[in-house]
Amino acid sequence: MSFPDINGKLTEKLIKSVIIPPKSKIVLSDKSYQIKILGINYLDQIMELHQLIIDRLIRKDTLEPFTTEFMKEHLGNKGFIIGADYGKKLIAFRNVYFPDINEKEWNLGIDLGFDESILHKVANLQMVCVHPVYRGNSLALIMNGNAIRIIKSLGKYDHICATVSPYNYWNLRILFDSGFVVKKLTTKYNGKLRYIVHRNLKETQRFDPVCHESVVLTDFTKQYELLNKGWYGTGLIINNESAGPNSYEKMLFVFCKQT
Numbered sequence: 505m506s507f508p509d510i511n512g513k514l515t516e517k518l519i520k521s522v523i524i525p526p527k528s529k530i531v532l533s534d535k536s537y538q539i540k541i542l543g544i545n546y547l548d549q550i551m552e553l554h555q556l557i558i559d560r561l562i563r564k565d566t567l568e569p570f571t572t573e574f575m576k577e578h579l580g581n582k583g584f585i586i587g588a589d590y591g592k593k594l595i596a597f598r599n600v601y602f603p604d605i606n607e608k609e610w611n612l613g614i615d616l617g618f619d620e621s622i623l624h625k626v627a628n629l630q631m632v633c634v635h636p637v638y639r640g641n642s643l644a645l646i647m648n649g650n651a652i653r654i655i656k657s658l659g660k661y662d663h664i665c666a667t668v669s670p671y672n673y674w675n676l677r678i679l680f681d682s683g684f685v686v687k688k689l690t691t692k693y694n695g696k697l698r699y700i701v702h703r704n705l706k707e708t709q710r711f712d713p714v715c716h717e718s719v720v721l722t723d724f725t726k727q728y729e730l731l732n733k734g735w736y737g738t739g740l741i742i743n744n745e746s747a748g749p750n751s752y753e754k755m756l757f758v759f760c761k762q763t
């Protein structure tokens with residue numbers, strides 16, 4: 505089976521995107537920043553950081569920009585935003601959104617074929633941004649951990665979903681480390697290639713330890729085939745024998761079969 509040709513466009517071509525490290529990094533100690541749930545008073549700082557990150561993206565299609573209005577909805581009863589404050593400056597944020605059952609774009613339970621009766625139990629990890637000079641401090645992983653803990657404590661949600669671009673190696677790896685598995689490869693947000701990742705808060709997913717397969721991160725046809733057979737993407741490994749330094753072709757995507 506080949507990857508679907510949605511809107512008559514060609515499927516994404518293989519690319520060799522180079523990973524460009526930020527020019528300088530700031531190493532944070534645990535006590536130097538504060539993780540908190542942000543109030544509406546942070547909206548301007550959130551939008552500023554959001555814009556800075558969009559401006560500096562190597563691949564613009566890896567992040568779906570939000571309008572100020574939509575961002576504001578996350579700060580109210582449709583979600584929450586966790587932020588990292590460093591000396592009164594917002595250096596990172598992570599959005600959580602509680603989609604309505606009929607919000608086709610945002611309720612990822614619909615994409616995963618969930619029964620309508622459980623769509624109200626789906627929460628989204630929506631957008632995560634870390635200022636480039638503060639990357640490498642695991643802020644996204646820390647904020648995910650806090651977000652998941654808060655979602656669990658609300659007692660209303662059994663499923664957490666997110667989308668991630670296959671070209672966003674960093675975020676994909678962090679989502680695996682946060683307990684997610686890749687369940688679907690599709691197009692979202694007007695034709696952008698996305699994995700849909702899922703974490704079941706009620707059940708731990710178990711995988712057959714002997715039945716696994718590694719696929720190059722950009723071999724979407726093979727990945728699509730495995731996902732359609734019911735396999736899940738569970739991790740990434742770097743294959744040092746593969747071609748080219750710092751390219752996506754060095755990375756292998758591990759697929760496992762559920763037991």
Ligand SMILES: CC(C)(COP(=O)(O)OP(=O)(O)OC[C@H]1O[C@@H](n2cnc3c(N)ncnc32)[C@H](O)[C@@H]1OP(=O)(O)O)[C@@H](O)C(=O)NCCC(=O)NCCS
Pocket residue numbers: 523524525526557566567568630631632633634635638639640641642643644645672674675678
């Ligand atoms: C995804 C993201 C939030 C991760 O940031 P983070 O929590 O700081 O990442 P980590 O601490 O796990 O970084 C691990 C390593 O990867 C590097 N890294 C992380 N993101 C990177 C990026 N976008 N470009 C280059 N290197 C990156 C870090 O510098 C670090 O390197 P080191 O081990 O040499 O120190 C961040 O890359 C980001 O803000 N990206 C842009 C927004 C985005 O794409 N969000 C996801 C879609 S909504």
